[in-house]
Amino acid sequence: MRTTPCPPLWPRWAWRAWAVQYPGRQERFREACVERVDLLVDAVTAEFRPVLGDGLPFGLFGHSMGAVLAFETARRLAGDGRKPAVLVVSGRQAPSLPWPPPGVPSLWDADAALLVEELRLLAGQDAEALDHPALLRLALPALRADYRMLQDYTYVPGAGLDCPVIALAGDRDPRVAVDAVAPWGRETRAGFEMQVLPGGHFFVDEHLPHIVETIGSRL
Template sequence: MRGAWFRRFGTADAGARRLFCFPHAGGAASAYLRLSQALPPAVEVLSAQYPGRQDRRLEPGVEDIGVLADLLAEQVRRESGGRPYAFFGHSMGAVVAYETARRLRRKAGSGPFHLFVSGRSAPSTGPRRSDQLLGDAQLRAEIRRLGGTGSRVLDDPELMEMIMPALRADYRALAGYAWEPGQPLDCPLTVLVGDADPVVTVEEAAAWEGLSTASTAVRVFTGGHFYLDDRTQDVAEAIVSRLGAGARGESAA
């Protein structure tokens, strides 16, 4: 893959805690721009830019979650520079973050010190019907059903034409994904979900607890699948709270 994999927004403090963010299906690195602006300079956001979108639109999309996680794990190792880091993934990005963390633990013996998973049921609960979409008409209908700022592109044919290749690739990846049991993670998990999410219930989201030997916290926000659009500041505060004193720019002593 040719292009750079992560985008940085804003200026972070020296020694800031790094938060690698993974976008939803059809999403780009810019999906985390508002979150990065809501977080303090003590948290440095590195948002993944999957192939096939925005400045990587001429590259073919990756149609396999495992392959994408393999590629991202290697890039995270390069970007981390040996410093501690956390992961945040929304929707498809939650699965990508989880599988990337698994690979880092298995191959490198280390991984994120915290994993935030948002808007997604635990992979161990089995395949999601909403992942098994056929054809562009079903993809468009799903975008409309999920709502959020992404649904606005439905009214712009030129924008839709630009994002459809990435959306097709991402949903093919989701349709082909099957969770494989293995050694659980050992980092704490924070599970975030909207109380009116049409594709994942709070109970399904809470099942992430079984995928790590460390503690799991569940945070429920008012909103649907893209609750993050309206509750960005609340989510930022939840992230800072879970990352600890270092994320607030305070001494851990």
């Protein structure tokens, strides 16, 4: 796993942002994709432990499948005595709910046409990249790995996190219903907040300053 420091996102706070880059994506496209959440959590926590050694407060953010990864990473780090200051999950139903949700097919082993159709549904007007066969050939293996991870992920109930959880949802998300996001509140003993923002599945692209403000204010 690789964590990459990002440029400063907001001048009001002296904090750093680190982005997780999965194998099989972007500059790591030659690496084999990971198909199990627990293996990704192992890799992410191994990378983050040295970064968190200074004892400063930290938060975790994940969108879509990344919300599951952020949640399980938060639980793992909390078990090591490194409690996050906040967990922000976005565009993902609560982990306790069954996956796939009703009406959504199993996609990790679907043919390419069905997978592209699903991606067009999620991307909406921003689906131009799906018209390029060369880009699709690069992207589809990683997308299948993502869906395989979600298909095989098994939620294990726990005592609940001791950090606040903020759940973000898009009011027009075609696959993540707002009422399926609310049960994230069961995963914490330290306060829960839910925000419904305008947009589809990738509403985060339209609301990045607000999301940065939300995370930074908790740190």
